[in-house]
Structure formats: C-alpha cells, structure tokens
Amino acid sequence: MPDPTPSDEAVIEISKLSTSFGDHVVHSGIDLEVRRGEIFALIGGSGSGKSTLLREMILLHRPDAGSIRVLGVDLQALDGGDANGETLALRQRWGVMFQHGGLFGSLTVQENVGLPLREHTGLDDALIDEIAASKLAMTGLEPKVGAQYPSELSGGMLKRASLARALALDPELVFLDEPTAGLDPESAGEVDQLVRKLRDLFGLTIVMITHDLDLLWQLADRVAVLAEGTVQGIGSMSELAQMDNPAIRKFFDGPRG
Ligand code: ADP
Ligand code: MG
Numbered sequence: 001m002p003d004p005t006p007s008d009e010a011v012i013e014i015s016k017l018s019t020s021f022g023d024h025v026v027h028s029g030i031d032l033e034v035r036r037g038e039i040f041a042l043i044g045g046s047g048s049g050k051s052t053l054l055r056e057m058i059l060l061h062r063p064d065a066g067s068i069r070v071l072g073v074d075l076q077a078l079d080g081g082d083a084n085g086e087t088l089a090l091r092q093r094w095g096v097m098f099q100h101g102g103l104f105g106s107l108t109v110q111e112n113v114g115l116p117l118r119e120h121t122g123l124d125d126a127l128i129d130e131i132a133a134s135k136l137a138m139t140g141l142e143p144k145v146g147a148q149y150p151s152e153l154s155g156g157m158l159k160r161a162s163l164a165r166a167l168a169l170d171p172e173l174v175f176l177d178e179p180t181a182g183l184d185p186e187s188a189g190e191v192d193q194l195v196r197k198l199r200d201l202f203g204l205t206i207v208m209i210t211h212d213l214d215l216l217w218q219l220a221d222r223v224a225v226l227a228e229g230t231v232q233g234i235g236s237m238s239e240l241a242q243m244d245n246p247a248i249r250k251f252f253d254g255p256r257g
Contacts, residue, residue, distance in 0.1 A: 009036040010069075011173055011205050012057060017066030018229075019052055026052055027063065028229035039199055039206045039219050043251060044226030050209045051099065053226070054175055057207070058096055059087065070094070071173065092120050095166030099177040099209075101158045103150040109161045110136065110146030116168040135164040139194060156187030163194065174198060176208040180215055188212065195219055225251060 012034035019027040026049040034040045042050045055061040057070055059078070068075045071093055078087050095116075103112045114132035117123055123131070136146050139160040150158060159179060166174055179195060180188035192215055198204045199219075210216060216223060217237050225232045225240065227247035233240055240248055 007036045010034065011036045011071055012207070013067075013069040014053075014057075015067050017053075017056070017063045017068060019049065019056065019061070019063045025229055030066070030226075030229075030231055032224050032231055032234060034205060034207055035222075036205050037199065037203055038221040039195065039208065041216055041220040041223040042207070042209045042226060043211065043216065043223055045250075048226045049229065050226055051177060054177055054207070054209060058094060058175060059091070088120070092116075092169045093171055094173040094175060095169065095171035096175045097159070097162045097166045097177065097179060099181065101150070101162040103158065103162055103165065105150050107149075108146065109141075109148055109150065109153065109164075112150070112161065113146075113165045113168055116165065120169060132164075132168065135167050136161070138167060139164045140190070154187070155183050156190060159183065159187075159191055160194070163191075167198075171204070173205045173207070176206065176210075178209055178211070180210065180212045188214070191215075192218060 010033045012032075014030055014032050017027050017030040018025070030053065042053065044050050052061060056063050056068060059075060071090065073086070073090050078084060078090070103109070104115075107115070110129065110132045113135050114128045117128045117131055133143060133146055136143070141157060141160050141164065145153070145157060145161070150161070153161060163179075176195070180191050183191065195206060195208070195215075196219055199206055220237060222234055223237055223240055224234045225248050232245050232247040233243050235243070241252055243249075
C-alpha cells in the first residue's frame, strides 16, 4: 500500500504565473507548489481565478507568463496539440473531474468511463468494459448504473461517475473542480469519504477547488487562498484560520462566494 503521508516531492510547481483576458487581469504572480500524496485545495471568491488556474494546470489554457511544471514537465515547453507524444503521455497521468461532470449524455455511464481508455490505449472492448466496471465499483456505484445514461443519475451518482472516469487511466494526480457542489449533505459526505480513500488507499495527489468548509476542514492537507490575482496564504485550515490577512479572514468570517 502506498504511504499516505505527503512527501516533499513537488508534483506541481507554479511560479510567477500571470493570466489576463483582455484588460481583465486574473492572475498577477501566482506561486505555489503541490506535493506528492497531499490533498491540496484552492479557495477564493467567485471570479478569483480558481478554475482558470486549474485549466492552466491541465493544458486547457495557456498563461501569459510564468512557469508551470506538472509531474516534472514544463508545460510552457510543450508545443501544444494532442498530436504531440509528450503531451499525450502527460495527459494520461492525470484525471479531471469537471465542475459540471462533463459526461456525454449520448453515452451510457460505463461508455463514458471507458472513453479515456478507448482514446489513449489500444485495449480491446471487453477489457475496456471490465476496467470501466471496476472504476465504477471503486467509486461505490452498482454495476447496473453502468448501463444507465447520465440523465438518469442523481447528483451524487453523477459526481461518482465522473470521478470513475477521471480514474480510468490510473492517474497519479486528480483534479476536482467543486466535487461536492450542489449535493445534499449526505451525498457530499459520501464524496468526502471517496476523496479521502483516493489519497489514503491509492496514494493519489489531489488538487481540488471547493467552497465546502466540511471538506476543507476534514480533508485538505494544505489550502491556498486566491484573491486579487495572487495567493494570499497557504497552509492547513488551522494555520489559515490564524492569519489576519483580510482576504483570508473573509473566508472564515464572512459570506462565501
Ligand atoms: P473562479 O473559478 O475562481 O470563479 P474563473 O477562473 O472561472 O474564476 O474566472 C476568473 C475570471 O476570469 C472571471 O472574471 C471570469 O469571468 C474570467 N474568465 C474566465 N475564463 C474566461 C474566458 N475564457 N474569457 C474571458 N474571461 C474569462
Ligand atoms: Mg470556478
């Protein structure tokens, strides 16, 4: 079993990153590091640039300046395009659960989970089905759910199914954008347990965006607070709770956005 204790090895290193959309500056000098085996959370108000930062970590958006290394690869140095072998190889080492699930409505749940395997491996259909079924089981979904379509699933089941898809290629690193948003407390608690299991049992490194204080207090090893284009503080929730930076205090005291 992998050692669940986070190590000092950086799996993501971001330095002096800046991003603008037209005149709108979203990031102006972001520095942070994610270590192997930790659950790392990004928090910040609505529009603070969390999702954009996540998209930059997974090659869906290019920052204007600065550097991002993920799993030892300098993303700026990749020449883009999925035809590039190094890019393809890197994409297989992470899994992503998008905020709105991102499952294709025209495919069954099991077909959705099998899709990354179909795209990235030469495995035959029978084996792909078998692996997809095992990933569904890993996230606690019954086998019969595999034959259903996304529109037939509850919010909690959809989150599990998209997590199963994120795990299809046995990634080292998993990105979760708002994994418990829109769920009732019970389903949110189940997703909590699932995320914990991914770290503790499978030794995955997890980067998540969330507003869910329960999830943050219970699971996050370290949390980075984003505001005004920069990281205002990084630490455990108890460390952040002691900081007197107003942007951080707002998160603990005031309404959340
Ligand atoms: P968060 O996830 O923290 O709510 P986002 O990263 O989604 O914030 O967005 C940060 C800011 O950048 C917002 O003001 C948003 O409107 C803007 N933004 C994000 N993506 C784009 C885009 N593709 N084009 C223009 N503006 C964008
Ligand atoms: Mg967002």
